[in-house]
Amino acid sequence: MAGEHLSNQKKYRIEELVLNGKQERADRIVNSDVYSPIFQNQFYHPEAEPDLEGVNDDLSDILNDLFILEGEFVVLAESYKSLLEESILKIDTSKREAIAAREKIMDMNMICNEDNGFFQVRTLTNDDFIEKDVINNDNVITAWPNGFTTVDCKIIDIVGNGIEGNHYVFTNDEFIADKNFTGNRAAVTDDNITTIYEYQKINADQNEPYVFTDLNFDGTEAYCTITLEANEPITSIKILSPDNELVLREVQVSVDNDEYLTIMDEALKLNKRENIYLKSKYIYESGIIAFPLSTYIKISLSSDGYTGEKIAFLHEHLE
Known part of the structure; x- marks a missing residue:
């Protein structure tokens, strides 16, 4: 279901950070909104000494966000697919009912023109025959x-x-x-x-x-x-x-x-x-x-x- 993959992926990232002793970064994810991305915008001064570990952590956060998006897109695609399949099924059912109604009218018109002894037409199905x-x-x-x-x-x-x-x-x-x-x-x-x-x-x-x-x-x-x-x-x-x-x-x-x-x-x-x-x-x-x-x-x-x-x-x- 939508959101479950997101929560699990964030949980895995929090556990990974705690295991590596990065509690502050893990707490930031815990305290953030459930639908907000793991990665938080970072500003790096062009003259400052690069923090390679921090950059790697940011890249890991981005990678986890991409995993979350991928999973959410898959879930949404499946939901839309199910919705479309259900809609097509309903349309097909309505189409069959409309065709049956049209055929019944055609049958009535033909029979009434040929023989006035009939007063109704019934559609035969499998239930009308021996199994x-x-x-x-x-x-x-x-x-x-x-x-x-x-x-x-x-x-x-x-x-x-x-x-x-x-x-x-x-x-x-x-x-x-x-x-x-x-x-x-x-x-x-x-x-x-x-x-x-x-x-x-x-x-x-x-x-x-x-x-x-x-x-x-x-x-x-x-x-x-x-x-x-x-x-x-x-x-x-x-x-x-x-x-x-x-x-x-x-x-x-x-x-x-x-x-x-x-x-x-x-x-x-x-x-x-x-x-x-x-x-x-x-x-x-x-x-x-x-x-x-x-x-x-x-x-x-x-x-x-x-x-x-x-x-x-x-x-x-x-x-």
């Missing part, structure tokens, strides 16, 4: 698996009609990629919410001049196919994306990276929850894709719309 019959993962209730483990995957290839990363995005007179490049393939599988992988296609009107090689005039959406290899066979993956217009086009799986089986070829927007009332084969907003036991997975994605970000490029004039 261990189901598992609730991010509000997605599924049958309880026989076993569960997380497996590392690596990118074999990414191909498409665009480019990887945010090379041309320009904001506040600087290229965003200089500080946060989003074309690192490791970000696809690192399970870190602070890293982002981006695949983009830059389209322009036919009347625009052709100014750099990555500019396109065909007007088609960006699309790419990501080929993954798992360290051992898996049966599902989870795609996390903040883009509500991200479209999953196709999923293919294989055990040998030679023959692939298509297990999903109906275009769907992963994060468009409203589609849950129209198509029941996918749990929207979950990002979960299930398939037969496989080692290699090909995921085809595309965009649906544009971001309107400001772009720029550097033109190099060669003579």
Whole structure:
């Protein structure tokens, strides 16, 4: 707790001074305010003979004060960390409650429009099922698996009609990629919410001049196919994306990276929850894709719309 480290460090310094026969200096620390520094300002006349022992004692006092500050900063940092973690937990709880309330309203609106025999909607939880019959993962209730483990995957290839990363995005007179490049393939599988992988296609009107090689005039959406290899066979993956217009086009799986089986070829927007009332084969907003036991997975994605970000490029004039 704050102050405990300070008191202990002062106590150690007092005991050290008493042990070395420096009672007067020790008494000064005892009689001082608990939060005042051990070191007291000293004035040394430039022509006076230096008191080496006194200077060494002053340096020791300063060193102890630095130890105290270090310890107090550590304690405060831990306190702030706990406060932030508690705040984040409360925000997440409130967010989940708000989402549940929104979903309940959406459910009511949909059901009342389709069937007037219903008068209320109740959210199902684990308590509504026999113990261990189901598992609730991010509000997605599924049958309880026989076993569960997380497996590392690596990118074999990414191909498409665009480019990887945010090379041309320009904001506040600087290229965003200089500080946060989003074309690192490791970000696809690192399970870190602070890293982002981006695949983009830059389209322009036919009347625009052709100014750099990555500019396109065909007007088609960006699309790419990501080929993954798992360290051992898996049966599902989870795609996390903040883009509500991200479209999953196709999923293919294989055990040998030679023959692939298509297990999903109906275009769907992963994060468009409203589609849950129209198509029941996918749990929207979950990002979960299930398939037969496989080692290699090909995921085809595309965009649906544009971001309107400001772009720029550097033109190099060669003579």
